[in-house]
Amino acid sequence: MRSRSVVLPATASLLPVPRIGAARVGGPEDSPIARDPAEARHSPAEVGTIPAEVVHVFAAGLYLAVGDSERPRGTGRRLMPIMGPGALVLPFGLSVPQLDSTHLTTLRAGTFARVVPAVSPMRLGFHSPIFEDHVPSPRWIGFPDFALHIVRTHRPLCVKTQPWNGLDSIALAALAGHLRPGLSDLGSRAGDLASALLDEDVAVTEAGVRALIGAGPGSTPSGDDALSGIALALRSTGRNPPLDLLSRTVEPIDLAQATPALSAALIRAAVAGHCVPEVEAAIEAAHRLLTTHRRKPPPRSAAFATPAAGFPAVLSPLDRIGHSSGHDLFTGFLAVLTALTRRRPSRPGASHSLSPPRSPTAAMIRIRGGDGPRTPTQHSSKGTHPCHAH
Numbered sequence: 001m002r003s004r005s006v007v008l009p010a011t012a013s014l015l016p017v018p019r020i021g022a023a024r025v026g027g028p029e030d031s032p033i034a035r036d037p038a039e040a041r042h043s044p045a046e047v048g049t050i051p052a053e054v055v056h057v058f059a060a061g062l063y064l065a066v067g068d069s070e071r072p073r074g075t076g077r078r079l080m081p082i083m084g085p086g087a088l089v090l091p092f093g094l095s096v097p098q099l100d101s102t103h104l105t106t107l108r109a110g111t112f113a114r115v116v117p118a119v120s121p122m123r124l125g126f127h128s129p130i131f132e133d134h135v136p137s138p139r140w141i142g143f144p145d146f147a148l149h150i151v152r153t154h155r156p157l158c159v160k161t162q163p164w165n166g167l168d169s170i171a172l173a174a175l176a177g178h179l180r181p182g183l184s185d186l187g188s189r190a191g192d193l194a195s196a197l198l199d200e201d202v203a204v205t206e207a208g209v210r211a212l213i214g215a216g217p218g219s220t221p222s223g224d225d226a227l228s229g230i231a232l233a234l235r236s237t238g239r240n241p242p243l244d245l246l247s248r249t250v251e252p253i254d255l256a257q258a259t260p261a262l263s264a265a266l267i268r269a270a271v272a273g274h275c276v277p278e279v280e281a282a283i284e285a286a287h288r289l290l291t292t293h294r295r296k297p298p299p300r301s302a303a304f305a306t307p308a309a310g311f312p313a314v315l316s317p318l319d320r321i322g323h324s325s326g327h328d329l330f331t332g333f334l335a336v337l338t339a340l341t342r343r344r345p346s347r348p349g350a351s352h353s354l355s356p357p358r359s360p361t362a363a364m365i366r367i368r369g370g371d372g373p374r375t376p377t378q379h380s381s382k383g384t385h386p387c388h389a390h
Contacts, residue, residue, distance in 0.1 A: 006103070006145070006146040006147070007146070007147045007148070007149050008096050008098045008099060008103070008146060008147070008148050008149070009096075009097070009098070009148075009149055009151045010082075010094045010095060010096040010141075010148045010149065010150050010151065011094065011095050011150065011151065011152050011153065011154045012093075012094050012137060012138070012150050012152075012153050012154070013090075013091060013092045013093055013094075013095075013153070013154060013155075013156045014153050014154070014155055014156065015091050015092035015156050015265075015269055015272070015274060016092065016265075017066075017078045017079060017080045017081070017092050017093060017265070018078065018079050018092075018261040018262065018264060018265035019077065019078055019079075019261065020065055020077045020078065020079050020261050048116065048117075049114040049115060049116055049117075050066060050067055050114070050115040050116075050117060050138075051066075051067040051112070051113075051114065051115075052064050052065060052066040052067060052080075052112070052113040052114065052115050052141070053065050053110060053111065053112050053113065054107050054108065054109055054110065054111040054113065054143075055079065055109060056109060057104055057107050057108060057109065058087075059086065059101075059104075060083065060084040060085070060086035060087035060099075061081065061082050061083040061084045061087040061096075061099065061104070062081075062082050062104065062107060063079055063080070063081055063082070064079075064080045064082055064113060064141070065077045065078070065079060065080075066078045066079075066080050066115055066138070079261050079262065079265075080093055080094065080138075081093030081094070081262075082094045082096060082099070082141075082148070083095050083096065083099075084096055084097075084099035084100060084104075085097055085098075085099070085100075088276055088278070088320075088321065088322075089157075089276055089277055090266070090269075090276060091156035091157065091266075091269040091274035091275065091276070092156065092265060092269065094141075094148065094150065095154070096148060103143075103145070103146050106143070106144065106145040106146070107143060111143065111144065112144075113141055113142060113143050114141070114142045115138045115140070115141050115142075116138065116139055116140035116141075116142070117137065117138060117139060118137050118138070118139040118150075137150070137153075138150055156269070156274045157274060157275060157276070157277055157280055158273050158274055159232050159235055159236050159273050159274070159275055159279075159280060159283060160236070161235060161236060161237070161238045162236065162287065163291075164236070164237050164287065164290070164291050164337065164340070165291055166291055167290050167291060167337060167340070167341050168289075168290050168291075169338075169341045171289060171290055171310075172290055172334065172337055172338060172341065173338070174308065174311075175286070175289070175290070175311055175314060175334065176331070176334045176338065178311055178315060179315075179318075179327045179330055179331050179334070180324060180327045181222055181226070181324060181327050181328045181331045182216050182217075182218075182221075182222035182225075182323070182324035182325075182327075182328050183215060183216050183222045183223065183328075186215075186222055186223070186226055186328060186331050187331050187335065189208065189211050189212055189215070189223065189226070190212070190226045190229070190230060190331050190332045190335035191335045191338065191339065192204070192208050192211075193205065193208030193209065193211070193212060193227075193230060193335070194230055194233075194332075194335040194336045194338070194339040195339045195342075196208050197230070197234065197239075197242035197243075197245055197246055197336075198239065198242050198336075198339050198340065198343060200241055200242060200245055202245065202249075205245055205246070205249050206249055209227065209246070209249050209250060209253070210253075211223070212224065212226055212227045213227065213250075213253065213255070213258050213259055213267075214258040214259040216328075218322075218323070218325075219260045219262050219263060220260070220262060220263040220266060220322070220325050221259060221260075221263060222324065222325075222328040223328075224259055224263040224264075224266070224267055225263075225266075225324075225325045225328035225329040225331075225332070226328050226329065226331050226332035226335070227250075227267055227270075227332060228266055228267055228269075228270035228275070228329050228332065229270075229328070229329035229330055229331060229332025229333035229334075229335075229336075230246070230332040230333070230335060230336055231243065231246055231267070231270040231271045231332075232270050232273070232275055232279070232283070232329075232332075232333055233332065233333040233334075233335075233336035233337060234246065234336060235271075235273045236283060236333075237336065237337075237340065239336075239340075243271070246271065247271050250267065250271070255267075275329075276321065277317075278317035278318065278320050278321050278326060279317070279318075279321070279326070279329060279330075281317040282314050282315075282317045282318050282326070282330060283333070285310070285313035285314040285317070286314050286330075286333075286334075288310070288313075289310040289311075289313070289314065290337070314330075318330055
């Protein structure tokens, strides 16, 4: 590889990046990456490095497939998002503040890279490295014309648990009506699963999860996004037994055959309470819009004189997440809130509170290896507290 005089600092999320178990990287015909044979001849293996190749380049970042042997397409590859300042900040992967078009235009699908691992896995406290199974985390990634130096780790964004008292059911229904999910029956599917989880009905929950996983096109199908929204809502409202049930239900499913690697990793991140900043902003806006914070709530501000006036604060961040992913995810989130408003007290005289019943647990989901052969593209990515990064 040529000399790399440009070195960009990067930070690594503590969440593990997903596996890619197949030798093919996806695409319209699920065909192998085409590359210039000369490039392969001039990219010899370097002692102590891990082979990698660029899977996809988009306007603000790229996806890198990192191998586990001298073959960059080995069965243990992992998909690493590398995100510039204009990219959607996923809960896992690398953030590179100085990455821009001058660097990205030097790359294409199939470009080789070399990953220099840290001497020991990068850790923070008792958290795991960003690569699972004791694979050392990267310290340096070399591309033909520039390199990345991972200087530190960072904690991914975590949705906080908070009381959702005094939910305005009319405003809630109106807000749900403004969503534009990618599947016409997504609200119905999400509502059925939300009710089953709150009832802790195992059989109906299993059927509801299977009705959502992998439903819809793209690297993050609509059903997966709604499932993530349900998980985030259960965590935000502090519904821990339903969240644990959801985690136990998804865990044994072979996602390699059901949904793409990126989507599977986002589901796992959501069950752990992690999301992109745009979703967190939408959740906070919805909380301000739909709940009362005091025994006697103050008059609405001019900006929120009517419920509909507050809808843009919720919807605008969601519009920035892919084609319909933001709306798909919030369809699941609002399905949980709607199911909570429809529940009745369990005994006579009992009051129904939407406050968290107890401090959330660190429910995590361990998705079985091999998250699928499909590769995300920028166009199709529709894109307990405290949270723990595993």
